[in-house]
Amino acid sequence: MEIKNGDIAVVMVPLPAQGHLNQLLHLSRLISSYKIPVHYVGTTTHNRQARLRLQNWDLADLHFHDFSLPPFETTPPPNPDSPDKFPAQIIPLFFATSHLRRPLEALVRRLCGAARRVVVVYDCAMAWVVQDVPSLPNAECYFFNSVSVFQIYTYFMEVAGKAFPADGPRVLREIPSLDGTFPDEFWDYWHIQEKFLGNSAGVLHNTCRVIEGQFLDLFEKEGILGSLKQWAIGPFNPVEIPEQRDSDEKRRRRHESLHWLDNHPRNSVVLVSFGTTTTLSGQQIKELATGLEKSRQKFVWVLRDADNADIFSGDDDSRRSDQLPEGYEERVRGRGIIVRDWAPQLDILAHPATGGFITHCGWNSCMESMSMGVPMAAWPMHSDQPRNSVLITKFLGIGILVRDWERRQEVVTSTTIEQCIVLLMDTPEGEEMRRKAADLSAALKRSVMDGGGTRKELDSFIVHITR
Structure with a gap:
């Protein structure tokens, strides 16, 4: 399936941490293969990091937008001997991303002047940065979950105080506690983002029904995200690595x-x-x-x-x-x-x-x-x-x-x-x-090929945003 849409622009807004930068960079490559221009937004430092660590893949078709952040207070890395392994040293960076809100809005507004529709795909942990986008007349937002649907489903069910279905997969009765997974400072940051997720027109998951079909069904059945349309279009990363025989x-x-x-x-x-x-x-x-x-x-x-x-x-x-x-x-x-x-x-x-x-x-x-x-x-x-x-x-x-x-x-x-x-x-x-x-x-591998389940969901998303 190939769609040529010079009047559609996609903007990617990743969280500035490697696993998040990487996923949205791979998604950018997938969407640009449909001949849709993709704009990748971040700080100068983290755009450089993303490109450097994806060194063997062609990024020529992507448009990178480098924004700066004002100085922010850093914290020392956690003590290696501490049982708490969360990388607390990057939490101040997460809070500093609030300063990307205005540059992003200006970029989207500028793109809106030239495109019939601007589609913003943002990491769900960057919701506050895109909060102004839905107010623009020809722009819409889709948030991206960077973790498994199993993680999201169990988290939201617990927060809502709901019991897992008695006939659900047995593994739901074996989930580990959330204790010790995140420090309080991260939860403070996350609860700010949650306030803005409702501004989205849909949700993208880096997973597929081959891996998490049962949990995607449970997630949708519970209506955890209301009536938001969802697409499971992973894996974003290539599933075949070509041998380097070129030279x-x-x-x-x-x-x-x-x-x-x-x-x-x-x-x-x-x-x-x-x-x-x-x-x-x-x-x-x-x-x-x-x-x-x-x-x-x-x-x-x-x-x-x-x-x-x-x-x-x-x-x-x-x-x-x-x-x-x-x-x-x-x-x-x-x-x-x-x-x-x-x-x-x-x-x-x-x-x-x-x-x-x-x-x-x-x-x-x-x-x-x-x-x-x-x-x-x-x-x-x-x-x-x-x-x-x-x-x-x-x-x-x-x-x-x-x-x-x-x-x-x-x-x-x-x-x-x-x-x-x-x-x-x-x-x-x-x-x-x-x-x-x-x-x-x-x-x-079969799912991402033409006619496969993942490919159909990706095609469906492309058809939706180019409607």
Whole structure:
């Protein structure tokens, strides 16, 4: 399906945190493939960050709008030894985004002067920035949920004091508590955003019926968002990674981890990565290092601290690898590689040598892993991750839990880590999870092709906004 609409413009408004920037940048690429101009709005710093970390994908058709923020008070990163892993250092940045309201309104107003309709897609955690858009005569807003529908559904049901349906999926009776998932400062920020969500004309979800069909049905049945039309159009990320055969230069530009993976057999390597919002304690780094070593499995370990509000500030200290056991890298040489900077996670997961993923279960990472058919060892740290981990392990059956959320204040021992890695990578149980993950990946790939369920929903959204 191809639609040429020079009189329609789409504006993307992401939350300035990597997992959110990334999702809306991939969605921008999907919508621009319909020959619709897409404008990506953010701070100068975070637009640069988004482009840098999506380095291997063509962004030439997107229009980036760089806005500045006035100086805001920053807070130090959380103590690595604290059981609270939420990246509190970026909360002041979230509050500072209120200053994007006027520049965004001016941009949309300008686009409205040239386009028949301007469609603003915004992260639901940026609702206050777009609050003026619905008052413009030819503009409309759609909010985007960056987390699983399972997370959203269970959250809203609890807030409303409603019981889950008795005949609903059993996993609804096994959800972990929201305690410890977010600090009070974030809830303060979120409750401000909730006030403006009603200004929207519809909702977009980065999921699909292949993954969360039952929860999408329950979500709609409960009327949690009233009569708002909803589209489940995920995964936004590519589900196929083309091989870089174009030139020697492009192959040289591949990340070091990909060259390393080229030398290992299929499904023989476990990726270890906790995203951009987690900082491990020194003690936990040592236990993880020891568990990886004792497992005798091959691994790619992305060992870095959580992002600061500005990753280019020079204050981002990713040298936690200084806390590795003495002589560690020598001992694991050839069997493991440690990456101390940004790593192309989607490309690593897509590599045939990758057969497992130790992950914090951020929704971005879950969707990428499911897209590439890689089973997970779920180790949630904060936010939506505890419930995502239950969805992955107890509902979809494509992973194991490293640690229950109720035991989050405990250091995970090297013995537990070793056992989880061996189970995932070298047992019939792990092989069955890999088979299920491969089947899910195949179903996802079919869903985004012409005639597939996800593609139909995306086509439906495009038809709706170009009506």
